[in-house]
Amino acid sequence: MKRAHRRTICSRTxxxxxxxxxxxxxxxxxxxxxxxxxxxxxxSFGNSKSFTGLRFNFRDSRVQRVTGVNVTLWRPxxxxxxxxxxxxxxxxAPGGGRVRGVQLGLLGAGADSxxxxxxxxxxxxxxxxxxxxxxxxxxxxxxxxxxxxxxxxxxxxxxxxxxxxxxxxxxxxxxxxxxxxxCIxxxxxxxxxTFKGIGIGGLGIGAGxxxxxxxxxxxxxxCGGKLTGIAxxxxxxxxxxxxxxxxxxxxxxxxxxxxxxxxxxxxxGGEDLRGVFLAGGMVHIIKGGRLSGLAAxxxxxxxGTLNGLSxxxxxxxxxxxxxxxxxxxxxxxxxxxxxxVLPVFNAGF
Numbered sequence: 552m553k554r555a556h557r558r559t560i561c562s563r564t565x566x567x568x569x570x571x572x573x574x575x576x577x578x579x580x581x582x583x584x585x586x587x588x589x590x591x592x593x594x595s596f597g598n599s600k601s602f603t604g605l606r607f608n609f610r611d612s613r614v615q616r617v618t619g620v621n622v623t624l625w626r627p628x629x630x631x632x633x634x635x636x637x638x639x640x641x642x643x644a645p646g647g648g649r650v651r652g653v654q655l656g657l658l659g660a661g662a663d664s665x666x667x668x669x670x671x672x673x674x675x676x677x678x679x680x681x682x683x684x685x686x687x688x689x690x691x692x693x694x695x696x697x698x699x700x701x702x703x704x705x706x707x708x709x710x711x712x713x714x715x716x717x718x719x720x721x722x723x724x725x726x727x728x729x730x731x732x733x734c735i736x737x738x739x740x741x742x743x744x745t746f747k748g749i750g751i752g753g754l755g756i757g758a759g760x761x762x763x764x765x766x767x768x769x770x771x772x773x774c775g776g777k778l779t780g781i782a783x784x785x786x787x788x789x790x791x792x793x794x795x796x797x798x799x800x801x802x803x804x805x806x807x808x809x810x811x812x813x814x815x816x817x818x819x820g821g822e823d824l825r826g827v828f829l830a831g832g833m834v835h836i837i838k839g840g841r842l843s844g845l846a847a848x849x850x851x852x853x854x855g856t857l858n859g860l861s862x863x864x865x866x867x868x869x870x871x872x873x874x875x876x877x878x879x880x881x882x883x884x885x886x887x888x889x890x891x892v893l894p895v896f897n898a899g900f
Contacts, residue, residue, distance in 0.1 A: 586599055592604045595608075604619045605620045606622065607622045608622070609625060612630055614636075616636075617647075621640045626646055631646075636652075649666075650665070650666045654668065656672045661677045662677075662678045666681070668685075670685070674688065677692070680697075681697045688705075689704070690705060692704045692720075693707075693710065697710055699714075699715045700715075703719050706721055709723075711726075711727045714731070719735045719736075720737065725741040725743075729746075731748055732749075738754050739768075740756045741758060742757075742758040742760075744759050749764055750766040751766075751767045752766075756768040760777075761777045764779075771785065771800075772787075772788050772789075775792075776791055777794075779796055780795075782804075788804040789805050791806070793807065793808040801816050803817045804818075805819065809821050811826045815831070822837050824843070828845065828846045834851045838869075841858065842855070842856070845860045845862070847862040849863055850863055856869065862876075865882075866880070868882070869885060879894065
């Protein structure tokens with residue numbers, strides 16, 4: 552009985568040892584690859600680390616370099632960030648650390664660092680740092696730093712820092728810092744800092760600092776600093792510092808300083824206006840401001856100095872330096888008594 556008991560214990564111990572041995576040997580077997588004719592080039596099946604040629608693998612892990620055609624079923628593991636993939640990448644969600652060439656993913660395509668070339672993802676395309684080339688994502692295209700090239704998405708295109716080239720997003724397109732080129736967003740387009748180029752936003756377009764170029768916003772267009780070029784806003788156009796160029800708006804447009812041509816159904820206003828300003832409602836100069844040029848509206852309300860021509864139903868100016876008012880009622884506050892309110896015309900006397 553004792554001998555039989557010992558045999559049982561030994562057999563169980565041996566079985567456990569075999570199981571443990573099998574467990575510990577599985578990962579190396581899974582990590583291996585079948586490479587023909589060489590481990591460095593040719594045809595590879597499995598997780599080859601550094602290979603040139605045609606390569607098939609379920610999921611990349613700790614890959615160093617692949618040059619050629621890389622076909623993977625699933626997205627890479629987190630430990631695959633140093634991988635450099637060059638050539639054609641195919642799969643449900645191909646990717647790598649730095650990817651260059653053509654990336655085609657049924658679900659998506661991505662890179663932990665940079666992605667350069669033709670990048671197409673059924674749901675989206677993205678890179679942790681930079682995305683460069685032609686980028687097409689079903690729902691979104693984006694990068695943590697910059698997006699450069701031609702980017703198209705049904706939902707949105709975005710960059711954490713700069714966006715350059717042509718970007719079209721079904722809902723929106725924009726960048727955390729600068730936008731340069733053509734940017735179109737179904738709902739909106741914008742830049743956290745500067746915008747240069749052509750921008751179209753279904754609802755609005757804006758920039759935290761300056762806008763230069765042509766911008767069109769369904770409801771409005773504006774920036775926190777200087778707007779230079781042509782700005783069209785369904786409701787309004789505005790700038791925190793200065794506008795130079797042409798503004799066209801529905802309800803109103805304004806900036807502390809405006810140089811150029813302003814057209815509005817409602818009103819145009821500011822502190823220092825120089826140019827031609829036409830409005831259905833009002834041209835308004837704030838207290839102590841100045842209007843130089845032509846103002847034509849129902850009510851021209853210059854609470855400062857007029858230096859030019861004011862045409863309207865009612866014209867008001869605190870002071871006329873060199874200019875004239877033409878309208879039904881013309882008021883010059885600083886004129887002598889008897890000349891302050893005149894019909895047809897008034898001037899500085």
